[in-house]
Amino acid sequence: MHKLTAHDPEAQSADLIADNLQQLKALFPEACTEGKIDFEVLKQLLGGAVEEREEKYGLNWHGKRRARQLALTPSTGTLRPCPEDSVDWDTTRNLMIEGDNLEVLKLLQKSYAGKVKLIYIDPPYNTGKDFVYPDDYRDNIRNYLELTGQVEGGRKISSNTEASGRFHTDWLNMMYPRLKLARNLLRDDGVIFISIDNNEVENLRMLCNEIFGEENFIEQIIWKKRSTPPNDKIIGANHDYILGFSKNIETLQLNLRERSQEQIERYRNPDNHVKGDWTPGDLMANVKGGRYVTSLYFPIVNPNTGEEHYPSSNGNWRFSKDRVAELLENNEIYFGENGKGRPKLKRFLIDVKDGVTYPTIWDFVPLNTEGSSEMAELLGSMTAFENPKPCGLIEEIIKIGSNKESIIVDFFAGSGTTGNAVIAQNAKDNGTRRFVIIQLPEPTGRIDHSTIAELTKERLRRAAAKIKNELTTKDTKSTKEKISEDLLSNADKDSFRDLRDFRGSNNLDLGFRVFKLDSSNIRAWEPDRDNLPQSLFDATDHLKTDRSEQDILFELLLKLGLDLTIPIEQKTIAGKTVHNIGAGVLLVCLAPQITAAEVEPLALGLVDWHQQLAPVGDSQLVFRDSAFADDVAKTNLTAILQQHGLDNVRSL
Template sequence: MEKLDGKSLDLVQTNIEALKKLFPEVVTEGKIDFEKLKLILGEEIEKRNERYEFTWHGKTQAMKLAQTPSTGTLRPDKQSSKNWDTTENLYIEGDNLEVLKLLQKSYFGKIKMIYIDPPYNTGKDFVYKDDFRDNIKNYKEMTQQTTKANTETNGRYHTDWLNMMYPRLKLARNLLREDGVIFISIDDHEMANLKKICDEIFGEDNFIAQFVWKSKLGKVGTTSTISTTHEYILCYAQNIQMVTFKMIEKEVEGRKENLRQWGQADRREDRPSMYYPITIDGVTVYPIKDDGSDGRWRVGQETAKQLLSQGFLELTNKGGKYEIYRKFPPGFSITPHDTLLLDDIGTTAKGSIALKKINMHNYFDYPKSVELIRFFCNLCTSDPSIVLDFFSGSATTAHAVMQLNAEDGGNRKFIMVQLPEPTAENSEAYKAGYKNICEIGKERIRRAGEKIVQETGKTDLDIGFKVFTLDSSNVKTWDPDFENLEQTLLDLQNNMKEDRTKEDLLYEILLKIGLPLTTAIEEIDYNGKTIYNVGFGAVLLCLEDDIDLDIVHEMMKHKSEHLSPKVIFKESGFINDSVKINAIQTLKKNGINDVRSV
């Protein structure tokens, strides 16, 4: 029986396996021979010491941090959730670095769009330091204390911000689909630095655009400095060759255009092939300019013949002067969106108006507008798509996804991730009973969803969300002691923590084997014990004590008809070793070879 690995996706090993697949000849005794790799890459190797690069103190550690697996878990919180049994949306409370690591197996290459509004590093917002050795412990300490701003007097002002952003963007890229895109809001404080690290992480060739958004209204009265009214949104692709955006479609009325080119420089000698006769209604016309000199037509002779045969050319006679017009029928024009996002997209003031409609406008100073994020969702997502925001804040992204689904009948799903930053005791949010940002965000989604249903009358919208909270592993040997990660999961007979439930362990297993947190789960009651049927028989679990062969036979009744399932037990749950051995043999005889334990 294979023991289930308690770690999130090992990105280093994943990269090594990809390298082996691309260049099998560079593998010697299971290791990468870098000398052979250099030979294969030939002239693409940069040998000079002096070359263009962007670096800062701590960059190497930031890169390692992105590659270090997490041994934490996400625990279900049904009480804070809405429509738990039916929703496919997620709200995750926790440090987004660890959450992104935990999502790697289950959501690798599955996210269509990421939008984030990270700290702008203005000197007032919260930029915290990660702990390379134990980030779960670090996260718990952060949520117990008042958050601190990264002031401009800090000697590592830009460095701390870069060290926070780099590993998170590195992990985010893995989650994007091949046709996926990321949008990142930022202002002048870190715009230049963000562009450089995104060029490195996503590749300069995958840069799509730098949007300029009119985020604020201009200052009233006189000022000695310039009034800054805009922010930026950087957009990168996972693979720019695979990305398509929706275009602007406009209905165009029918019109006519003189086929004769009018300009002063439009001479016959400049484009001789465009000078030819056209005969229509028995009249032959040449492109003669107003001064009597030879001019030219707007189209070539073959095109003119085709237009004539299709009835798109019309002869006119004004005072004995003949002209030929090309007729354009009514239709649609298609043009791309541009990078200037002005008043029609909505300022932060409109973001406050959206919150005012649900009576939550006093809790955030500069909320993003629903129109802005809805614009990006509409630009690049279709049905079905998953939209991720791992700096969720006021949960505007969730609001925008629900709003767009109501408008176009889509079925987009959202994943919100937010650190439960404490609210200030003198704030309106704290006075209203919201002790951290996550409490505000969840309530905003609840109210916004109900408001959308009320305004549209569409009762089939998914306005629910499953809440999960970041925590240490449910299994004692999975605690993040990095010096002991090699210990097996089953060193202890009772290896589950006393304050954890079977359902806690169930969702940890889903993460560790790579199944989405919204996978369908059926609970089967058999003689007072619970069997979990996950993904319509794809995974069968029993995490009970006193497991006997009757339970094993019952589990086999629910296996998938199309594929051999994974079967997972609690190692210490069998009545005795004899039953465990017989269970494994029984499963193998029935074609089930993937049997694991926790």
């Protein structure tokens, strides 16, 4: 039975450097010598594609190398489950994580890499106020614990003033490693949208060009956030920007914008055409370079008047002569209301795309004032957020960048607008989107000593309750109306749904699981040189004694790369609780004590349950190493399991 320690790859977050090396080895095995990369050979293999000049185009700043290294450094932390702070813990697939987003993004690499369809973030704008996450290259977990007051010697977030000479540098050092890790989470067709103002929009664009690739730039959207410009500026900005980048522009498919009622009303059917509503469209095709295409230059004869119509002087018809004849035969060419005008194409609603292309200027979504109103309605005097983004803005981003089954991530969660918007959009289109939002528990400065993360959770609870109430009210009303209508026709009243239900109740996920960043449950070897005997005694059980079985279980899921909302089934075997994850792919028993007499019934019970589950892939079994009475008990249990084909047995 192999014992997992804090140094085993399975007990750590993803090692991105090792992954990069493996990819290089697979592509260029000739450049790999004794486990290292020979850059001279690599340069020869890449030929002229290697840039060796000292001066080159790009974005550089002091600390960039350290920021890159910070993204590659594995995390030493874990995420501890908090069912008491959660809503619908047993059924929800949404996540709200408290912690430094850099460390959390590292911890999510194994479980969520390549699975996220949409990332939206609204990072701190660089205004010179407190925003810098003081990342510590040596131990970011200790830094996080100090920052949030969980250990003594807490440090405040430092101000990023222009006088420090690092106005842009600090912001870029904060953003670079987070965006680097975020890219790994995206699916191949995934997309990221980032809100920003004019202080850092140019730097952010260049930063994303480097991380995502300039070819993967989608667009720089202008969002009208205010109805009028502020008066304290020479020219008052009443807009912000939203930068969009894709993981792979070749596979990207953005959704179309829903047509407005005004656009739909342009389509009518005055002649009762069998294909339905239509609107006049151009039959002309512009000529490139002033050259006509002979096959597309011919007269169209008006069947009502016999008049011949030729293309105008700057173009051809869009279709061939045979195709035009077919359109005339099917009454799909329009000659004006009086039947005597120039020919137009009837563009039928059933033939056009389901929506329209999104513009770059978004003046059709709510203003910032609506975001403030939403927060005031939900949290009242508890709100501590300045200008939170309105739900309508995020819902529009969700509509353009995701499908109904997507995972959506926001690692600067703030007031929780993204989580709120995901629930609201799911309620509107019966989607099953999931959110993963991350927020540092920064102090709000209020007298109740609350944190931003606490307000984020409370906003999600109240938003979910509001949406549920609205759906219940709406369904109750519509069901009552339906009952009244059917009573007139003597319908069977038993066929109606229970009024206690609400639309989408079987699918709409209104809950969220809360996890909090903390140091690993696996104790690292940190000897006290003044008391080595006690250090040796403490090391006999390398799992921390103040951690629960649930803490350890979820760290195991995290480090093995399993979804943190994967269904978990529990069963008692030989008096011990056994957790079944993934229909038998992982069986975990973390009982604190397993005696010699309990080994055989426990092992045989596990074998029996495993056979009932009949998992598709190989199964892994994990036990608490210190639980066994002695090495003989551990060896006997392993032997019984292996006799029945269960060879992958580990201990913690």
